Amino acid sequence: MISIIEERPGDQQAVETLARLSLGNRTTDSPAARMRAGTRPVPGICMVAIENDVLVGTLRFWPITIGYGTKALQLGPLAIHPDQRGRGFSRLLMRQGLERAQALGHRIVVLIGDAAIYARYGFEAALPHGITLPGEEDRNRLQVLALAPGALEGLHGVCLPDTVAAANKRRSA
Ligand SMILES: CC(C)(COP(=O)(O)OP(=O)(O)OC[C@H]1O[C@@H](n2cnc3c(N)ncnc32)[C@H](O)[C@@H]1OP(=O)(O)O)[C@@H](O)C(=O)NCCC(=O)NCCS
Numbered sequence: 001m002i003s004i005i006e007e008r009p010g011d012q013q014a015v016e017t018l019a020r021l022s023l024g025n026r027t028t029d030s031p032a033a034r035m036r037a038g039t040r041p042v043p044g045i046c047m048v049a050i051e052n053d054v055l056v057g058t059l060r061f062w063p064i065t066i067g068y069g070t071k072a073l074q075l076g077p078l079a080i081h082p083d084q085r086g087r088g089f090s091r092l093l094m095r096q097g098l099e100r101a102q103a104l105g106h107r108i109v110v111l112i113g114d115a116a117i118y119a120r121y122g123f124e125a126a127l128p129h130g131i132t133l134p135g136e137e138d139r140n141r142l143q144v145l146a147l148a149p150g151a152l153e154g155l156h157g158v159c160l161p162d163t164v165a166a167a168n169k170r171r172s173a
Contacts, residue, residue, distance in 0.1 A: 004092045006100075007046040007060070014055040015048065022079035031138040032112040035074050036062045038163040042073060045100045049080070049089045056081040059093040061101060063165045064110065066131055067157020072108035073101060074159070094121050098147070107151040110159055112138045121145065130156030 007015060019027045027033060042061045049057030057080045061073045075097070080089050098121060101109065110126060111118060112133075123143035126132070129152055133139050142159070146152045 001051070002056075002087075002089060002092070003050045004047055004057075004096050005050060006044065007041070007048045007058070011048050011055060011058075015058045015060070018055065018058050018081060019077040019079050021082070023077055027077060030112070031133050031135065032074070032076055034134075035064055035112075035159055035161055037161050039063050039161045039166040040169070042106075044104055045073075045097055045106070047093050047097045047100075049084075049093055051084070056084045057089045057093050059090075059097045061097065061106075061109070063162035064159050065162045065164075066108065066110070066155060066159050070108070070155055070157075071162065071165070072110055072159070073106050075109050075111040076113065078113075090117075098145070102147040107146065107148040108155070109145045109147060111143050112141050113143060114141065115143065118143050132158050134158055134160070 039062050042063055046060045048055050059078050061075055064072050064074045066072050078090055078093065110131065111123065123145045126142040126144040127139060129144060131142065131144055133142055144152065
């Protein structure tokens with residue numbers, strides 16, 4: 001039986017191994033990875049798929065800012081073990097992760113990925129909104145989703161890691 005649960009502290013190594021198995025060097029060397037630099041996964045909304053006590057799927061969210069400091073989440077990596085693909089696990093992770101994020105008051109999610117995978121969850125191209133990346137690479141693959149009505153209105157600018165929030169969290173820990 002499959003369980004979709006919040007990522008636990010002990011899952012970190014299995015999550016990182018699965019992400020690397022699925023995405024190779026792009027987990028550490030890509031615009032998505034650079035958007036995570038200096039930050040930690042956002043607690044309460046990162047999800048894992050567990051089957052027979054084995055971690056077979058991961059979905060993480062990271063803190064970013066867009067433009068003049070508007071807070072948002074970056075989604076990813078989304079990865080399912082190669083032997084377990086095509087069974088609906090990524091759909092379950094996406095649904096639960098996005099529902100939790102919305103329930104906790106997060107308003108905007110971006111990701112770098114294929115529209116063919118993410119349009120079904122409501123993501124759309126970010127570039128026509130004027131939401132961009134620091135460099136040219138992957139700009140056309142940047143997707144955005146509003147979790148609250150009007151969250152994208154008037155919003156434009158570059159997506160960057162929210163290192164200020166990360167530093168504040170470290171100070172208060
Ligand atoms: C992409 C990935 C996460 C899909 O996981 P999965 O568990 O096999 O997907 P699901 O079985 O939950 O499929 C959900 C839906 O996505 C569709 N889908 C799955 N992979 C797809 C792909 N590569 N392209 C387009 N659609 C895809 C399925 O057809 C299904 O459609 P439906 O809702 O109309 O039935 C998985 O193949 C994977 O880990 N790939 C390697 C890592 C990766 O590429 N991650 C995404 C980075 S952009």
